[in-house]
Amino acid sequence: MNAATAEFAQYGLAGARVDRIAAAAGVNKAQSYAWFGNKDNLFALVFARHLAAIAQLIPLDGFDLPDYVVRLYDFYLEDPTHVRLATWMRLERVPAGLLSEQMNDHLGPMLESIALAQAQGVVTDRYTPPEAYQLAIGLSLTWSPASVLVAAAPDDDESEHQRRRAILRETAQRTFAP
Amino acid sequence: MNAATAEFAQYGLAGARVDRIAAAAGVNKAQSYAWFGNKDNLFALVFARHLAAIAQLIPLDGFDLPDYVVRLYDFYLEDPTHVRLATWMRLERVPAGLLSEQMNDHLGPMLESIALAQAQGVVTDRYTPPEAYQLAIGLSLTWSPASVLVAAAPDDDESEHQRRRAILRETAQRTFAP
DNA sequence: CGTTGCCAACCAACTAGATAGTTGCTACCT
DNA sequence: AGGTAGCAACTATCTAGTTGGTTGGCAACG
Incomplete structure (x- = not known):
């Protein structure tokens, strides 16, 4: 395997x-x-x-989406395997819609966590939980190993990584703040 | 060809x-x-x-990044070819860094346009032009045909498309406003 | 004008190597 | 003795890339 x-x-x-x-x-x-x-x-x-x-x-905590996004950046950086597998799946198998039915199982609790954070006014309710989640994932993929522009690599300058993390955190805050 | x-x-x-x-x-x-x-x-x-x-x-207008992002959403929707080609390129050929040297040629004017908008206070200067551009592209790809979660399809409900466009526009505004 | 020579575009058929999937036998365990 | 796990070798098919001959256009020539 x-x-x-x-x-x-x-x-x-x-x-x-x-x-x-x-x-x-x-x-x-x-x-x-x-x-x-x-x-x-x-x-x-x-x-x-x-x-x-x-x-x-990488469990999602609806109360700290910026942190979630940054953790995903680091995760992709450390091991591109997941993003690459998922992207192959998309390109070679599932051209549109939800990538995998199986995702629904894992998605449930995550979306609930976001809904909870919304109910308590920590996350904006401009977006539905699925939309917010999609935005968070999209944002985390900005410099991902499947990016269409620049893909981050472990041997990029550490200051560069720091900067990207800060940008992701800041952008997530602006996006998800009420 | x-x-x-x-x-x-x-x-x-x-x-x-x-x-x-x-x-x-x-x-x-x-x-x-x-x-x-x-x-x-x-x-x-x-x-x-x-x-x-x-x-x-799809020329980029630094003074209206939200519009640029939405135009890209529609472009990917109408014709997934470009995103798919670029993603294949990334996965099969260029695992990290800038996807193609050739991009630099096209990138130049775009980054200048962003820099100009920044100088005039229309776009935040929290990000360098390349960073802002990367964020814009990343955002536009949220529901792209290479998305790892949900990929938009032409036969999705029109109201769904409307909603996504509105979200992209709003998020871009929040991200790029000074 | 008809003829000849030449060159470039064109193509049916071929080749060598790769590739997913199978088979029939062997060895080991209980 | 019976069955299961393991495997070397095989097969049928596919595939990138090539070959050797053919055609058609064109210009010089008689």
């Missing part, structure tokens, strides 16, 4: 090679077919696992 | 098929090799052409 994750994150569904995955994992190819079915299936499994992982890893 | 653009936008570099491109264009494969060199080269050409096209199609 780890080998497959790395392979799919790097090359995508069309670019990934089953032989390479098996070799990297030190596993026989036929065995992996017995375990995971075909390539598409393996990709779906890898993606589902990562979806669950990130929801746990 | 048009056939190649459609093919690459849909399938990416690894997923695109030279035979399919040639067939769609009603052109012999050997001929396309004579004209464009290999697949990589063709992809680079397609991408460069689109880069030039969009800069012309």
Whole structure:
């Protein structure tokens, strides 16, 4: 699974090679077919696992959305795997709409947290919780490894990272303040 | 070139098929090799052409960034090709940094326009022009066809589109107001 | 004008290598 | 003895890129 994750994150569904995955994992190819079915299936499994992982890893706190956004910036920076997997999924599998039905499970509690913060006047109610969440994710992706303009890299100057974090925090504040 | 653009936008570099491109264009494969060199080269050409096209199609006016963001939303909606090409480029070719050196050419005037608006107090100077531009692009991509959460589709309810446009405009205002 | 020679555009068919998925046998465990 | 996990080798298909010959246009020539 780890080998497959790395392979799919790097090359995508069309670019990934089953032989390479098996070799990297030190596993026989036929065995992996017995375990995971075909390539598409393996990709779906890898993606589902990562979806669950990130929801746990970066819990959303509706009362501190700016912090959430900055934590996501650092998370993408440290490990581009998640963003890349999700983006491959979007491009190769799901061209429009919600990226994965499975997201609804993880989304529920997050949206509730935002709704709560709204009810207590900590977050603006200009946006519905799904809209606010979409804005937060979008903002966090500004310098992401899937960005269309400049993508942050770990070896960028640390002062640059600091500045981006500050900008993200500030922009989030302005966006989500009542 | 048009056939190649459609093919690459849909399938990416690894997923695109030279035979399919040639067939769609009603052109012999050997001929396309004579004209464009290999697949990589063709992809680079397609991408460069689109880069030039969009800069012309959606000129940036530093004095009305909210409008720029909304125009981009509509542009992506009408034709996902550009976003998809750029995202493939990012995932398959340029994992970090500026997506394309060629962008610098188009970027120059845009950044100047922002700097001018800043000098006249229409846009905040909390951000440098490149930072402001990156934020604007990031914001415009919130519901883009490469979004990791929900991607807008032409057949979404029109009221939904209206709402998203309003949100983008409002958020841009808050972000870029002095 | 018709003919010839030349060159560039054109293309059907081919090649070499890759690639997802399978098979039939072996070894091990219970 | 029976069944399960494991695997080397195989297959059918696909795919980027090439080849060697053909056609059509054009200009010089007779």
